[in-house]
Amino acid sequence: MPFVTTADKTELFYNDWGQGKPIVLIHGWPVTSAMWEYQAAPLVEAGFRVVAYDRRGFGKSSQPYHGYEYDTLADDLGAVLDHLDLEDAVLVGFSMGGGEVARYMSRHSGRRVGKAVLVAAVTPFLLKTDDNPEGVPASVFEEMIAGLRKDRPNFLATFAKSFFNAGMLNFQISNEILGQFVAQALEASPKATIDCVKAFGTTDFRGDMAHFKVPTLIIHGDADQTVPLDHSAKHLPAMIPGAVLKIYEGAPHALQFTEKDRLTQDLVAFAR
Numbered sequence: 001m002p003f004v005t006t007a008d009k010t011e012l013f014y015n016d017w018g019q020g021k022p023i024v025l026i027h028g029w030p031v032t033s034a035m036w037e038y039q040a041a042p043l044v045e046a047g048f049r050v051v052a053y054d055r056r057g058f059g060k061s062s063q064p065y066h067g068y069e070y071d072t073l074a075d076d077l078g079a080v081l082d083h084l085d086l087e088d089a090v091l092v093g094f095s096m097g098g099g100e101v102a103r104y105m106s107r108h109s110g111r112r113v114g115k116a117v118l119v120a121a122v123t124p125f126l127l128k129t130d131d132n133p134e135g136v137p138a139s140v141f142e143e144m145i146a147g148l149r150k151d152r153p154n155f156l157a158t159f160a161k162s163f164f165n166a167g168m169l170n171f172q173i174s175n176e177i178l179g180q181f182v183a184q185a186l187e188a189s190p191k192a193t194i195d196c197v198k199a200f201g202t203t204d205f206r207g208d209m210a211h212f213k214v215p216t217l218i219i220h221g222d223a224d225q226t227v228p229l230d231h232s233a234k235h236l237p238a239m240i241p242g243a244v245l246k247i248y249e250g251a252p253h254a255l256q257f258t259e260k261d262r263l264t265q266d267l268v269a270f271a272r
Contacts, residue, residue: 001060004053004083006076008067013060014053014080018044021114022086023271025052026077028095028120029196030156030185032059035094038260039267046268053080055097057192059184068195070203074103081112088114090271094256095227096200098123103203106211117217117270119263120227120253123205124235132204136231141201148194156185162225165252172258209239216243217270219263221251 003011015033023043025036033052043050054061056076057068067073077100081089089112093101098121105116128135147155160166160181164173185193218240220233229247237245246266248259255263 003061004080006056006079008064008072010056010064010067010076011062012053012056012076012080014051014084015040016049016051016084017041018047018049020047020049021271022049022051022084022089023267024077024080024086024089024091025050026091026093026097026100027052027055027058028097029200030058030159030188030193031181032184032187034059034184035256039256039264042264043267043271048268048271051080051084051086055100055192055196057189057196059187063189063192065191068192069199070099070103070205071107073100073199074107077101077104078108078111086112088112090115090117090267092117092119092267093121094119095253096122096196099200099203099205102205102208102212105213106208110211110213113214115215115217115271116212117219117267118233118236119219120221120224120255121218121232122200122203122227123232124209124239125204125206126200126227126231127202127204134231136201136228138201141197144197144201145194148190148197152190152193153182153186156182160185163252164254164258165223165225173254177257206239209236212240212243215270216240217266218243218245219248219255219266220245221248221253221255221259223250224253226253
């Protein structure tokens with residue numbers, strides 16, 4: 001299997017498919033790069049080179065005890081870009097992965113990047129603070145961590161339902177898809193799973209936004225229960241000059257599943 005070795009000797013698993021303009025897919029929490037199943041192959045067939053890697057601690061990548069803050073995660077993204085010698089890449093960050101894109105743009109000056117896409121991303125800052133009164137209370141993230149520590153499989157199974165907005169009257173997602181989500185999540189290191197809640201829940205990316213100097217597309221569902229639109233994407237157009245915001249009406253957090261064809265089409269059109 002192909003791996004990238006980072007500066008601290010962590011091994012990052014990746015897939016590298018196709019030829020053409022590179023698109024780098026960065027997965028969300030708490031799953032793996034396999035979440036891009038419904039975008040990766042269609043993007044290759046549309047003429048792109050598609051790279052998708054597992055974040056440290058998740059999937060087939062190494063599970064070190066440390067390194068789950070965004071500076072290190074952005075450096076990991078840089079290691080992937082450098083290892084594969086990608087130029088003019090389109091970075092696509094979903095949910096937590098949007099934070100990696102943002103921190104990479106500032107910490108590495110957007111090197112090797114031609115365009116950026118933030119999909120249901122945690123940017124610019126989720127945590128409620130005195131200067132971010134519309135944010136999410138810290139107790140929400142504390143309860144997530146407590147749930148993971150008490151019964152990780154049960155917490156993840158419950159979380160999956162809000163991820164997809166699955167309920168008694170919503171049949172967009174099969175039980176098998178929910179099961180696949182939980183199976184991917186359980187592959188991860190428990191330490192990584194908890195540390196990443198702290199990272200995406202408390203990291204302030206507002207200072208990173210000014211470093212987006214490339215065309216940027218923002219995609220978000222207005223029924224997102226996991227990263228609500230009002231706490232995230234609605235603030236971004238004012239912070240990233242020229243950014244385009246596309247709101248998917250009635251869509252949950254898991255756009256790569258419930259809106260898979262529309263999302264793929266938007267990615268193809270933007271990347272071209």
